[in-house]
Amino acid sequence: MNRPHVICHMMTSLDGKIDGDYMNTEEAQSLYLKYVEIQESYNPKAWMCGRVTMEGNFAFGEKVEFKGGITLAVPRTDFIADAHAERYVIAVDPKGKLRWTQNTIPTSFQLKVESHIVVVITEAVADEYLTYLRDLGISYIFGGKDQLDLHEVLRKINTLLGVQEMMLDGGAYLNGTFLNEGLVDELSLLITPTADGDTSTQALFAKPDSLVKQPAARFTLREVRKLESNGIYLNYAINR
Ligand SMILES: NC(=O)c1ccc[n+]([C@@H]2O[C@H](COP(=O)([O-])OP(=O)(O)OC[C@H]3O[C@@H](n4cnc5c(N)ncnc54)[C@H](OP(=O)(O)O)[C@@H]3O)[C@@H](O)[C@H]2O)c1
Numbered sequence: 721m722n723r724p725h726v727i728c729h730m731m732t733s734l735d736g737k738i739d740g741d742y743m744n745t746e747e748a749q750s751l752y753l754k755y756v757e758i759q760e761s762y763n764p765k766a767w768m769c770g771r772v773t774m775e776g777n778f779a780f781g782e783k784v785e786f787k788g789g790i791t792l793a794v795p796r797t798d799f800i801a802d803a804h805a806e807r808y809v810i811a812v813d814p815k816g817k818l819r820w821t822q823n824t825i826p827t828s829f830q831l832k833v834e835s836h837i838v839v840v841i842t843e844a845v846a847d848e849y850l851t852y853l854r855d856l857g858i859s860y861i862f863g864g865k866d867q868l869d870l871h872e873v874l875r876k877i878n879t880l881l882g883v884q885e886m887m888l889d890g891g892a893y894l895n896g897t898f899l900n901e902g903l904v905d906e907l908s909l910l911i912t913p914t915a916d917g918d919t920s921t922q923a924l925f926a927k928p929d930s931l932v933k934q935p936a937a938r939f940t941l942r943e944v945r946k947l948e949s950n951g952i953y954l955n956y957a958i959n960r
Pocket residue numbers: 729730731732737738739769770771772773774812813814815817868889890891892893894895897928
């Protein structure tokens with residue numbers, strides 16, 4: 721397989737939601753530490769999140785506009801600033817909206833190994849944005865002309881970064897696209913003993929409307945573990 725093994729690692733409420741008020745409960749906060757511990761137990765070479773998660777948690781740069789447009793003066797070739805990082809964080813940001821301040825995400829209570837930032841963009845981003853990423857020493861990979869081809873993205877993550885195993889940490893549309901494209905291999909799921917019935921929040925997988933729906937994915941249960949705070953850990957392999 722010329723792509724990494726993909727483990728979708730997520731935490732949900734009992735009603736299958738990945739976000740919402742339940743995240744502020746004592747149970748969810750305690751189980752979030754377990755979520756981090758399980759993620760670290762994989763010692764992943766790479767972990768991937770969507771643009772919204774990155775914007776909310778890690779990409780706090782000044783919201784400068786890039787007005788230079790697309791002149792193709794900067795070639796649309798992948799740029800790897802650090803080919804030997806111990807760990808990579810892969811930010812899916814097709815339109816180049818994220819504004820960064822540095823080229824790594826430092827260690828914290830939720831990240832045990834500093835992670836070099838790799839952005840997945842499309843060729844439709846402004847030339848100036850590419851220069852901006854290069855100046856910061858941030859790596860970038862082209863995932864398509866104006867739409868992402870996740871098969872190609874995974875192939876590049878494997879060949880350019882040497883990643884054999886990747887954690888996919890959502891959100892819903894990213895997970896849903898991977899699932900729909902047959903690119904999820906394993907599901908690693910913590911369930912918190914909470915529910916809020918909020919219809920405005922996202923569930924574990926959401927297929928973007930632009931994709932043709934594939935038959936429902938089916939999984940084989942490999943592990944069930946009772947956790948503290950009345951949580952459950954489930955591990956599934958996807959059926960091929
Ligand atoms: N409970 C958990 O375990 C958990 C874990 C991670 C995240 N979350 C939650 O999930 C929410 C959002 O997550 P997210 O930003 O990581 O991911 P997301 O909602 O799946 O995607 C957010 C953005 O990423 C880009 N994107 C994702 N998939 C794409 C695709 N297939 N093709 C093109 N663009 C794609 C798009 O950016 P543009 O809009 O710029 O085009 C999209 O709007 C957050 O509220 C976060 O708190 C929960």
